Amino acid sequence: MDVLISYFSSLNPMAFFSALPGNIAQGIIWGLMGLGVFVTYKLLNFADLSVDGSFATGGAVTAIMLVNGYPIWSAIIVSVLAGIAAGIITGVLHTSFGIPDILAGILTQIALYSVNLNILGKSNLPISYRNYQLAISASNINNAILIALCISAVLIILMYWYFGTEQGSTIRSTGANPAMSKAQGININTAKIIALALSNGIVAFSGSLFAQYQGFADVNMGRGAIVIGLAAVIIGEVLGEAIFRKHANFIIRMAFVIVGGILYYIAMGIVLWLKMPTDDTKLFTAVIVAIFLAVPNLRKMKSNSFKKVAKQNAKSDKEGK
Amino acid sequence: MLEISNIYKTFNKGTVNEKKALNGLNLKLNDGDFCTVIGGNGAGKSTMLNAIAGVWPVDSGAIMIDGKDVSGLPEYKRAPYLGRVFQDPMTGTVADMEIIENLAIAARRGQRRGLAWGVKKEEKEKYYEMLKEFDLGLENRMTSKVGLLSGGQRQAITLLMATIKKPKLLLLDEHTAALDPKTAAKVLELSDKIISEHNLTALMVTHNMRDAIVHGNRLIMLNEGRVILDISGEEKKNLTVEHLLEKFEKVSGSKLENDRMLLAD
Numbered sequence: 001m002d003v004l005i006s007y008f009s010s011l012n013p014m015a016f017f018s019a020l021p022g023n024i025a026q027g028i029i030w031g032l033m034g035l036g037v038f039v040t041y042k043l044l045n046f047a048d049l050s051v052d053g054s055f056a057t058g059g060a061v062t063a064i065m066l067v068n069g070y071p072i073w074s075a076i077i078v079s080v081l082a083g084i085a086a087g088i089i090t091g092v093l094h095t096s097f098g099i100p101d102i103l104a105g106i107l108t109q110i111a112l113y114s115v116n117l118n119i120l121g122k123s124n125l126p127i128s129y130r131n132y133q134l135a136i137s138a139s140n141i142n143n144a145i146l147i148a149l150c151i152s153a154v155l156i157i158l159m160y161w162y163f164g165t166e167q168g169s170t171i172r173s174t175g176a177n178p179a180m181s182k183a184q185g186i187n188i189n190t191a192k193i194i195a196l197a198l199s200n201g202i203v204a205f206s207g208s209l210f211a212q213y214q215g216f217a218d219v220n221m222g223r224g225a226i227v228i229g230l231a232a233v234i235i236g237e238v239l240g241e242a243i244f245r246k247h248a249n250f251i252i253r254m255a256f257v258i259v260g261g262i263l264y265y266i267a268m269g270i271v272l273w274l275k276m277p278t279d280d281t282k283l284f285t286a287v288i289v290a291i292f293l294a295v296p297n298l299r300k301m302k303s304n305s306f307k308k309v310a311k312q313n314a315k316s317d318k319e320g321k
Numbered sequence: 322m323l324e325i326s327n328i329y330k331t332f333n334k335g336t337v338n339e340k341k342a343l344n345g346l347n348l349k350l351n352d353g354d355f356c357t358v359i360g361g362n363g364a365g366k367s368t369m370l371n372a373i374a375g376v377w378p379v380d381s382g383a384i385m386i387d388g389k390d391v392s393g394l395p396e397y398k399r400a401p402y403l404g405r406v407f408q409d410p411m412t413g414t415v416a417d418m419e420i421i422e423n424l425a426i427a428a429r430r431g432q433r434r435g436l437a438w439g440v441k442k443e444e445k446e447k448y449y450e451m452l453k454e455f456d457l458g459l460e461n462r463m464t465s466k467v468g469l470l471s472g473g474q475r476q477a478i479t480l481l482m483a484t485i486k487k488p489k490l491l492l493l494d495e496h497t498a499a500l501d502p503k504t505a506a507k508v509l510e511l512s513d514k515i516i517s518e519h520n521l522t523a524l525m526v527t528h529n530m531r532d533a534i535v536h537g538n539r540l541i542m543l544n545e546g547r548v549i550l551d552i553s554g555e556e557k558k559n560l561t562v563e564h565l566l567e568k569f570e571k572v573s574g575s576k577l578e579n580d581r582m583l584l585a586d
Contacts, residue, residue: 166434185400185430
């Protein structure tokens, strides 16, 4: 009892609220990464694991270019291009060489680990806001939130436009029904490669922003990124459906990916505030994602279960007697 | 219009499941032919349509559409010549996209798909009129997801998609087999109407002998990957089911085996 009391009295509510803005800023940046995952996981129906690599590639390219004196805008552009290249490699491994989607992604991811180490020259490279002109930084969190939100809005509008075009439609139809797409003259291999390139470009972009935000690039910064991206997508989806039912349009669905990223980081903030060991954060991430993945299925099973029928019939049997 | 010469296709070559699906198949369709295709289980009906569509490459032989050899082209490159409706109503449409989006994708078959908006304003009116002619009430649900439609409605949409850009050849692969009899009749009637209105060349696989006799101007029967009967003109008009069964036994030397066909009315 005494242990519990002293534990709860040691928790400082103010500490949670003072950490909140930082959580929100990180959440938005990871929500952007989630938008990249959204393209492959939701639209293309492709579980792409190369993002763990391309997220770190985005950070690594940005850091090394800044250190070598290039301006931040050029560093961001080259980061995105590097991500696009990574996506194309996964796409070619899958389409031209027939390697299953998950394996193709893992191969790119593991290859990128070495590539990223080569880019950085060491495992960690600091890019402090004191020495470099950055687009976003944790040194001014309110500003960072504002910038990240503006970037999200622009990206969502761009994605809404693109996936409404003729070419964007081919990606959606390829993901949903490859047989129909081929019958309608769509080269589904090209569609897959384009989608993977776009997705990894977006992921590398958010990796670049995250490296700037935290003030360094690290070769391990993308470890588990796919799970956090999925968390953003799925938390956002479950929440969006709860609020809008079936009426969530494409823009709302994407906006809720950002919301999902923020909520995920707030949940992480709570976990840390409760003084859970930081070593266990990946475990908590996995639990959170598993819960949100399970919720829609459990709900479906509840209304569509053998047990329910058995119970109903047992009940009516009793009443009958 | 279509000329198939001597095509062969064997599945699972060199294994115990080896199956010679197409065995030197020859077929020539004239412009405007509406040819129905019947045959027993595993006779090669669907395989023939898949060979024409390019779902996989044939082992040997040539497939000419409108004088062009397409046998070396992958499926998506043959699509501009073909309109296709499948047996499974789920196959021909994207459930998660709106009716109008599905139609717009089909309307661009064979065109470069760039960064123009996927569904243009003037298209909407065109599609409205087309759907209205179908008389299924779908013209007022153009922005509904196709997944909300019934099987028959989805087949109707697929049929419209297959013909929205006039194809050189329309391939109907048992496209009413998964529908209830009433809906099947309606979709067949719709198919007839579209084929005659646009003067299309068409191949229709069916397991219903009566449908095969009533529809089209030509009837072919496949057996063991080859055409064994080819009936057209006056002879086809006077055909009966009994007559057809008799002919089959005479040509093939065995009884017709097709569970669904014998059970069909």
